[in-house]
Amino acid sequence: MNVLKGKITAIKTNDSISIVTIQVASIFFNTILIETPDTAPYLQKGNSIKIIFKETEVIIGKGTTHLTSIQNQISGEIINIEKGMLLSKLIIDTTVGKITAIITSDATDQLQLKIGEKITSMIKTTEIMLSQ
Amino acid sequence: MIQITLQKELTAASGIMLLDINIHIQQGTLTTLYGNSGVGKTSILRMIAGLLQPDEGQIIVNQKTWLDTKKGICLTPQQRKIGFVFQDYALFPNMTVKENLLYALEKGQDKEIISQLMHIIELKDLQHQKPNKLSGGQKQRVALARALVRKPEILMLDEPLSALDIKMRAKLQDYILKAHQQFGLTTLLISHDIAEVIKMSDIVLNIENGKIIQQGKPIDVFTTKQVSGKFQFSGEIVEIKKEDIIYIVTVLIGSNFVKVVAEETEVQTMKIGDKIIVASKAFNPLLQKIK
16 A cells, blocks of 8 residues: 555535646646545545545656646656566655555566666556545 | 433442443433453443432433432333343243233233334244244344333333344344334443444443543544545454565454455554454545445
């Protein structure tokens, strides 16, 4: 579980769904929730909040610029790789702290990922949970 | 509205314990007393039932005073309109199911309630059986029906399901909920099974050492870190297995097993038997109609 602490900077609501923007260090994360400021009192601009996403939901892109639909992108450097038969665990050092990603070992090979490499970690808006 | 204030010195395993509680219960709700053994849950029910005398207290049920130690009022258990179901059924072995129910009728009470109850709790096919021919779950259904014969103002269930296997438990929970809703009962349940508490109760009172330390909706009481994920279930860890570089954690939720992938640092904080919340976002699960 990746947990980052941030502050809510914007909330966009339509019916019962909201897109919430959270600032963690200099990075802005977006998450989509079935909640509104009426149903979840913690959804207030300026509130401190934790964002949570699973290691298996982190997408790795080689290099630093990627044109994708993925709203949350953080560039960083791989500082550790633990390679298993099928899966690999990468630790990525970023401006928001260390992020763990679990991807297939095939992907690690195909992208020829190495320690020290500059990459971009990406997380879809539908994969980020909030916690107080 | 039911108002209950009770104080009593109890002898617990660890010495003298002062039970001191103040509860307000809305009519028609199901409230669960949750906590470990020996924290005073059963004593609370027994005092409400009039089977145990508090040192000090007041019980007012729908404006009627059942107990007021200051005014010297204390109704007998028979005068209090309660239904009680215990873990050990307590049925009359020499009577059939129907006779057990008939025996609970008040003098002059309409017998219609018996067939109504046998219908709701599905006892018609068993009505001529004696208790020793029944399974544990069936006996507990009879005990539940019997507790409802006098249309109690408060139904009290003291761990009624803890002797049953998990499948039977789920079924009995459904019967209790059905009866609770159809009769508009105010129900007090004792349980230490979080999954059961979440399924059954409107309000849970978390009791420790004779005091209520927390109360509210079960999901709020049991979720310490409120996660926004809408796909949330509470369960118990039954297996943690390392596979490749990850761990697979098997969780029992109700009577279903689910498997969740976890990472080493998460698993380090967990052990088999731990109660946990399984959470995911509402955007992830697939729905597929059962053919």
